[in-house]
Amino acid sequence: MTATVSITLTVNGETVRAEVPPRMHLADFLRERLALTGTHIGCEHGVCGACTVRLDGEIVRGCLVLAVQANGMSVETVEGASDSGELQDLQDAFRERNALQCGYCTPGMLLTAQELLAKGGVPDRETIREHMSGNYCRCTGYQAIVDAVETTARNRAAARG
Amino acid sequence: MKASAFDYARPASVREALELLGRHGDAAKLIAGGQSLVPALNLRLLAPEILIDLGGLADLRGITVEGATVRIGAMTRHADLLGSPVIAEKLPLVAAAMPHIAHPAIRNRGTIGGNLAHADPASELPAVMQAIDAVIVVRDASGERRIAARDFFTGIYETALRDGEMIVAVEAPVAAKDERIFFHEFSRRSGDYAIVGLAARATGSGNALADLRLAYFSVGDKATLAERAAAVLGAGPVDATRLAAAQAALAEDLSPQDDQQASGSTRLHLSRVVLARAIAVLTGDASLAGRATA
Known part of the structure; x- marks a missing residue:
């Protein structure tokens, strides 16, 4: 068993603090910890694009970024981009x-x-x-x-x- | 699938990263952009005990020109290279290859250092680096070592990197004023793995090609310079006969593999097709493009 890591990031404009296992990818973090299930998981190896989110304003594969790598960064999901109009x-x-x-x-x-x-x-x-x-x-x-x-x-x- | 459990460290300097790498050895993997590593983790093809995240090493990111050399930091992203006017002007073959590397969302994370260390035989940059005669700059706790790109790739996912070493930069000579370039790959979907690809450069005028380099990828277990074919084409003015001889020579230069994408014989055929297209572009003689078979 490996130690969890404390992360602080901004998700759809709100500051989020969490303890995450290093192996948890960003799409799972958004869905399972924050219930932002608009980010979908398809292939989990970067081929399909269903998990696309924005990281510091640029699109990325949510399944190919670890939640710990997003520490200190700003994430936007389809919920945020939709709610803003x-x-x-x-x-x-x-x-x-x-x-x-x-x-x-x-x-x-x-x-x-x-x-x-x-x-x-x-x-x-x-x-x-x-x-x-x-x-x-x-x-x-x-x-x-x-x-x-x-x-x-x-x-x-x-x-x- | 989900990655197996691992520990995580995020060093603040190259020195600290190398210290961690030295301490953990084979149990550790360096993660740069993660666009090849994380799929391998998710598929459990790799199960390191600890990931050392290079994402905090801002001094490894960036493009600088020093005299006749372009230096690219290892953590420079594909998106940075694609958008760089310096790369477009000084290393046009790199610029030509960038749109073929995966998709926008992956180019926003993937890095040149990570790509080269991963050494996927289907990847574009290992071929491009050989075509432009780049040097891979690597460092360990005792100092730096410079490895010519042509000596760096040793097999499928295998490089000349030794235990405890990491890539810190790539250096390449600024393209000659009369440099001519060609880049093309055959793939099923734009951005997918190439079935066969070719990065080529030459200088010279008209159908006389000098310093010709033909770097193939996704043909064999590593990106490969087709030296026999290049020698044939460089021996005098290029015409259909000389091109046919070069196409025949590819059978000795390349060791095309069979896989689920294509058979080895299909790959050899496509290698000859793309050679004809390359030579048509490099010589400016469009009539050579259709010379598809040896």
């Missing part, structure tokens, strides 16, 4: 375009797409596909997901004038 138009576009069926991959898809959209401009479909290439969807095929991301990029560009 940041994802609202993207979520609406996913629904309108049928870009989800079972929804398992959707939290990771949203956070990954949002990172590309936050760069501004209207990326072409190839750029969207390349950026989303690390996120698996096993229901819809990717056409509708790319549609939703592209639509959101256009709408945001139009809103910016």
Whole structure:
């Protein structure tokens, strides 16, 4: 049995202190300790992207970061990004375009797409596909997901004038 | 699956990291970005007793230019390299390879030092480092050692690193003004493991190639310089005949493996296909690109 480690981090704007075993990865920590179950666990070896969260503002695989490595850092999950309203138009576009069926991959898809959209401009479909290439969807095929991301990029560009 | 239990240490300096590594020996694993190590832990392919986290070693992160040399700290992330104007200008072959390395979320964590120490034969950077004649700078408690990239990779997940040593930096010569580069890999999904890949560079003009380096990856048990093929192509102006001879020579340069992705003979074929494309780009003679077989 190994010793637990004390960590302090910010999760969706709130300070969290916890004792964690070093082997616990960030996605398990968020789900099991903080009940933030919007972060999904698929493959647990970095292939599928369902566990995507933001660490200090950048997307990462939640299953490939240990909770102890996030000590002192800021984590945002789909719950935080959804509650802030940041994802609202993207979520609406996913629904309108049928870009989800079972929804398992959707939290990771949203956070990954949002990172590309936050760069501004209207990326072409190839750029969207390349950026989303690390996120698996096993229901819809990717056409509708790319549609939703592209639509959101256009709408945001139009809103910016 | 979940990783087996281990202890955790987060040293504040390279000296402290090396002291921990010396004390724990084989029971320890260094963790940099963790993008190859954590999957191996989760799959229980590895079960160290202690992880030594290099994430706090800020002095190992960063890109500097000293005269004609670019120095990249071991903890510099793929995302840092991809976004660096210095890398784009001074090491264009590295810049060309970066978008092929995994996916954005993984590039935000993965580091060059971790990648090279892991020595995955399907990984891009071990080939790129050999193509650009980089030096891997390693350190242990007694001092530093510099290892040419071509001597660093010794087999599947095996390197010239000795017990108690860690990578601290990579140094590479600034690309020549007339440097020409080529990078391509065949893979099933963008960002996935390559089935066959090639990082190539040359200088010279027109169809006369000088200092040609052809570094293959995911062909055999380590990234490999195809020296016989390069010698054939460097012996005079490149034409279809010389290219065909180089493609034939790849059978001696490379030891392609069979695995679930492709057979060895498929890999050898693809190695020849990508060579033709590389030579077309490097010479500027597009007619050579279609010369797919020896």
